[in-house]
Structure formats: structure tokens, C-alpha cells
Amino acid sequence: MLKAIAIDDENMALEVIKAHAGKVPFLDLQAVFSDAIQGLEYLKKEEVDVVFLDINMPDISGIDLAAMLPKETLVIFTTAYSDFAVKGFELEATDYLLKPFPLSRFLKSCQRAQEWKELQPSEEPDHLFIKTSEGKIKVSFDDLLFCEAAGNYVTFQLVDQKLISRMTFKDLENTLPEHFVKTHRSYLINKRKLDRIERHQVHLGKYVVPISVSFSGVLE
Template sequence: MKEKRIIRCVITDDEPLAGQGLLGYAKQTGFLDVVAVCEDALQLNTVLKEQPVDLLFLDIEMPYISGIEFLKNFPNPPRVIFTTAYERYALQGFELDVLDYLVKPIPLERFLKAANKAYDFFSAQEVDAAQFCFIRTGNKLEKVLFQDILFAEALENYVAIYTADRKIVTHATLKSVQEMLPSRIFVQPHKSYLVSIPHVSAIEGNILHVGKHEIPVSKYQKEEVLEKIVSNRVLKK
């Protein structure tokens, strides 16, 4: 029997009733372990210095420091689900790569959907971290973790595979590389490219921003590609 993944989380909300309501929801999931309930970012800062945390349920408009400012300035923060009474911060939430954005009052079914999204995210991280391949380059085989690959680019009879710190060129076709990579994570926006969805930092017209690189999106594949990348991660008005 597969062991259940427990997610250590902190709830931060300056309204005590709202915080307790989220705590009650979390207890019903069976996989969210709430290690603290904080009333402002200062309390949260103290908690994060004292113990490891996977996930934050973070209110935005709070005294002293807003949830957005805290997230921007805390080094290597945990993953975040925003909880707020205001929809106007949705774009900033997307730019900060939060897992979800919950608008108060938050029904249990909507909270559960966000919690399940977090569960899937952390479960996928555990699986992907153990997945790798060996790329033949010259006379050696180089080990590459799937989670480290930013994108792959076809170069005539070769394929260049880019990570954050290296470029590996191998004699192969883009199709053979695509068959080796998990389709859940990688998408083909153009006939010459494969892109890691988690590494897409922005979408601008027909361009995907991946690290410091700009990857073109074919106009014939744009709708399908954007649907796979964005999925249900953009809030609608």
C-alpha cells in the first residue's frame, strides 16, 4: 500500500475566525498537517525560521506586511495558496507562481480542490526527482534529471538539451527525445522545441519565457499548447 504524502502547512490570516475556518477544512483532508496558525507575516516569519514547511495558506491584506510583499522578500519560501477577499490580486498571484488563489468566502469544495492540487504537485515532485535519463554526448553518457531540463532544441541532425547550468548536444531526433521525456511535464510549442512546463516563467504573445531564453510558439499549435501550460491556473474575471 502506497504511503500517504503528508503536507506540512501554515495558515496565516489576520482574521482569527477565517484562520480557524481554514484549519477546520485542513483537518478534514487527512493529508494537511497544520503546524501553526498565524495572524500576521511577522508571526509567520518566526515559524518559518523554526521548522520546515511545505505549503502556506496566505492571506494578502494583513497589517505590517502584506502577503504579497512577504512572499516577494522571504528567501526560498514554501509553495503558496493565496486566500483573500479580493480578486484584484490574481495577476500578481500568477506572476508569483502560487499554486492556487482562493477568494473568500471559501467553500469547502473549493478549498479541497486547491488542497488536492497541492497534493498532486508535491507527489509529482517526489516522482520526478527520481526520474532521469542518460544523454550520449561524444564518448560519454551524461545523467540528466527530467526536472532539471528547461527545454530541448532540434539542430538538424542533433538535439541540444538545456538545463540551468549546461547545454548537452546529442546525435538524435527531437522525436526520440520527446518519447523519452514524460508528456505530462513537456510540451512541444514548435516543431523545433520541447519545453518543460514547470520552467515556463511567462507567456508573451507567441513567446514562452523559459529562464533567460525565449521559445517561439507555432500559431497552429498555440491554443493547444497554452491550454496545456496554463490549464486551470489563470483566474477568470
């Protein structure tokens, strides 16, 4: 699934992108912005795969904004001016959509972005970002001892602090690498931080986490 946002100072253009995006099954359009600065602030906090970006905007042009994005972020320029095409490809844009563009052309652009994403080298991440009441906090997997679920919240116990985030345990399981395993329906532990394994519990530093019968085999 491609995670995307759109930035365009024309609301009508954003409505067209939203309508087209709703018909592309592998595209998740997470937000749209008519203000380029607001869009840039969003990108500082959230990771996306693709940005549909208008070029001719007030305050900051799409060309200048694209140069500020992380290298791995794919850019699809959307504009009514064909003169910008050459400059767009100089910035290694994934594609260039000339307004007004039909669904078929939009879909082709999305497919190109999907292909580019699949060609990018995949590296196993060494961290995750945890959303808390104070914002998103970067946490290294090496600092994370265990996670505990409580209703719609998860507690992340780090070596030197504790963080609480509103999320499902299932989403967390899909995010963590394979050396994090369940020892209990409410606990996920970092096997690399184990100090001692007992029959009904494990020790990670000064902390003790239970092992239920149904999960007893994961540490063998």
C-alpha cells in the same frame, strides 16, 4: 502528508481554514498566525510544504511575504479581493482562494498542492536539523558518527561535538539515510565512518559502539 501553516490577520478566516484542514486527510496544519511577522519567524525555523497566506495584511502584505519564502515552499493565497489574483499567479502561487471559500474549493486547492509537491524533483538530503535546548542545529550526515538512545532522548555523536535532542528512536530511524544502521537496540551507526569491526563492538574514530547478537548481520 502536506505540512502547512496559515497566516491571516482575521481570526475568523483562520478558524475556517482550521475547520477545513481538519477534514483533509493528507494535510497537517501545524500552526496558524494572525501576525505576519510571527508567521515569518516560524518559517525561518520550521520547514513546511504549504503556506495558506492572506494578501491584505498590516505590517507586511502576503505578496511581499511570499517573495521571502524558499523557492520550494508552495503558497496558496487566501483573500477577499479578486483584484489580487493576477499578481498572485505572477508569483507562481499554487492557487488562489477567494473568500469565503467552501470545503470543496479548499480541498481542490490542497490536491493541487499535493500534485505540485509530487512533481518536485526529490534529492536525497545530506543533512538533518536537530532540535536542542539552544535551537535547531544543522548537522551534516558526513559529520555524524553514531546516535545513542536513552529514554525519550537521543545523543548525536559528531566528529567534534555531542548534541542531545528529545525525540524517539523510531522517528530518527525514519529520518536517517540507509547507510545508518542499528548495531544495538540503542545505537545507530554511520557505516561510512567505520574504522574496525570486532565480534561484539565496532570502532568509529576514538569511539566504541556495541554490537548485539540480534543485529550482528547488518555489517556483513
